[in-house]
Amino acid sequence: MRAALSPVPVRVRVHDAEPFPLTTQTTISGEAAAAGTLRSLLQARTGRQPALVASGAIRLHIEGGGTPESYRLVVGSAGISVIGHDAAGLFYGVQTLGQLVESAPGGWRVPAVEIDDFPRFAYRGVMLDVARHFFDVQTVTAVIDRAASLKLNHLHLHLTDDQGWRLAVESWPKLTEQGSASAVRGDRGGYYSKEDYRRIVEYAAERHMTVVPEIDMPGHTHAIGLAYPELVQDPALSPGMAAEIAQGRQPSPRKGVGYQGTAVGFSSLRIHDPRTYEFLHAVLAEVAEGTPGPFLHIGGDEALSTDAGDFAAFMQRASAIASSHGKVVVAWHEAGAVPGLVAGAVGQYWGSVNPADGADRKALAFVERGGRVILSPSDAIYLDMKYDADTPIGLDWANGPTSVRRSYEWEPSDVIRGLPEEAILGVEAPLWTETVSSLADIDHMMFPRVASAAEAAWSPATIENEWRTWGSFRQRIAGLGPLWKSMGIGFFRSPEVPWADSDRASAPPAGL
Structure with a gap:
């Protein structure tokens, strides 16, 4: 067979x-x-x-x-x-x-x-960044279909970032009226109305997928300042970002002007302003109300211009607010350093397969407070990484390009030493969209590597199944090429995989 x-x-x-x-x-x-x-x-x-x-x-x-x-x-x-x-x-x-x-x-x-x-893990996810580039409802539902076909069951939507705010909030209407128009490279912005978001959530549920909305804070918040400048600090440039601006590789962020670059770490909410927490209560309440799933992601990554003490104070309050609205809090692993983070919060680890800079310790801190961990190792299953140096789109900061083989050859239980199997909630493959602006781009970067993430999330551990090897995987997904083509998926025909030719022509015209 x-x-x-x-x-x-x-x-x-x-x-x-x-x-x-x-x-x-x-x-x-x-x-x-x-x-x-x-x-x-x-x-x-x-x-x-x-x-x-x-x-x-x-x-x-x-x-x-x-x-x-x-x-x-x-x-x-x-x-x-x-x-x-x-x-x-x-x-x-x-x-x-x-x-x-x-x-x-x-x-x-x-x-x-x-x-x-x-399934091995209860949480099997894919993330779509709709903030750097905006994607309409039809594109999001196409991503849902593609992910569900591989038994993934969570869609994490990165809804807010420096480049744009993508979800309507009735109590703070300027977020979309003024904060949604920008995108990377000056491309078209946009946002989801409450009805759009409801359609996405219901479409996902029909395919047994749970939507996980992310409101990223306290950094990645420049777009909030386009609508409500009193809530954000002036941009603060790190030495590295200042050098990139001086060399013409990044635009300089200016308060009140839409940001079209891809640099991170220059924005922050005002941590000590009571109005900030009025904003959080209202926004998170509306997002929680429109999200039937259990999770609410509050970001917490790359807050480079927020003082460490202020970051801890903010994440403690933000996690408590999100929890007060009946949701399980999810945050990127940096938030694990916050002692007062709400108990039971889930940490999303985005460090490398071989942890560095204490990222593993921050992830383990979630478990110590009664939570669990979602694994998203950036140098294995970040779907926005280039396949090789010649890939026309994508990035390569996660230890260089990520080949299909590298996306497959990792084992969830081996990433963080001391993290027991039962503390791993699951696996999620993020697709950041600094260079991705169409469904064709999404397909090219997702497939076939999203199948690696799906297998890590669903299938037995690598030592428990004879098929869980790179040699087996490359042969198996080679045979899936005709199916993916028939589903309209524009997958990347990686030279690492011996792709099967389309077999549609071999069927008789009248055959099923």
């Missing part, structure tokens, strides 16, 4: 038996939402939609009693059964079934297999 499966299932048993033939008479029965998902997937893959009937050859059902998000898939020559522990598990079983579809002389088929599968 063409073992083009990613993420790797927990158990796969291939049978020496006749495959299931997909024909124009193939039918689907069972749970309606999953059946609709499978119909769309098969239409994209094969060009035809099977009929929905009361008792079909492909049967989709939910049965309790298993691990959350788990499923069992059985394929025989006479039929296919997908059983999910819950709706999410059934959805993921359908995604695996879509990966198994292969062309054969005379038509399409699914090989005879049994698969039992469940």
